[in-house]
Structure formats: C-alpha cells, structure tokens
Amino acid sequence: MVPAAGVPSLQKVALQILTMFPSTYCCESAFSTMNMVKNKYRSTLSNEHLHQCLRLALTPFMPKFKELVAQKRCHFSH
Numbered sequence: 001m002v003p004a005a006g007v008p009s010l011q012k013v014a015l016q017i018l019t020m021f022p023s024t025y026c027c028e029s030a031f032s033t034m035n036m037v038k039n040k041y042r043s044t045l046s047n048e049h050l051h052q053c054l055r056l057a058l059t060p061f062m063p064k065f066k067e068l069v070a071q072k073r074c075h076f077s078h
Contacts, residue, residue, distance in 0.1 A: 030054065033057045033058055034050070036057075037053045038050055
C-alpha cells in the first residue's frame, strides 16, 4: 500500500469522488420532489409557498397523530 502522505492529491480526489454521489442523489431527489409539488395545477406557487411545500415533502419528521388525538388538543381560532 502507498502511504497517504505520499500522494495527498490522490487522497483529495478520491474523497471528492466518493462524496459526489450521495450529494448528487440528494439534489436529484429534491428536484424530483419539486417537480411533483409544482405541477401544472400548482404552477402559480410563490417561492415562499414552494419552499414550505418542499420542507414538508423532504423532511423525515413523522407526526405522532395517535398521541396528539389521545391528548385531545384541539385549537380553534374562533
């Protein structure tokens, strides 16, 4: 094996190539989601509304609906 100190530029290129694919996947996935959210029926979304829709679509957060219903926390504005 060749020591990493002997070829620092090769190590740098290898790290860039290995980290390129996950970031490309995330970008492609987000772009695909944006195309589903902003379709011909919702083409007039403002940038702020599109941003909020994408945040909801791309977040891994899952609300605990059963727990919320069990607590019976209903908030009505009027």
